[in-house]
Amino acid sequence: MKFAVAAAAVLLLAGPAMAAPGDPRSLRGNLEWPASLSAEPFVVVRGDDGRLYYADVSSAQRMNAGAISGRISIVGVEGTQPHEVAAVVIGAGDSALTRRR
Helix, strand or coil, X not given: CHHHHHHHHHHHHCCCCCCCCCCEEEEXXXXXXXXXXXXCCEEEEEECXXXXXXXXXXXCEECCCCCECCEEEEEEEECCCCCEEEEEEEEECCCCCCCCC
């Protein structure tokens, strides 16, 4: 009986963590809209998990000079909805994820 209670407690406490607005968020995926990011204030990214994300990139630091297309990475904070991200750093490929702090 003690084993069952201990196992249930571990499973409940070790469940998936729920993110809240303002929590740090990193995202990798493919740029869906626009086809090439140059000066747009927001982007739509299809994440590696298959979901679509909306990212506000108006005040984000860009890791690459020029336009970005294809694979993209974003580091920022979660918005009011799980599919919204306020980007702090954006870059082609994994460049935003490898940024030194």
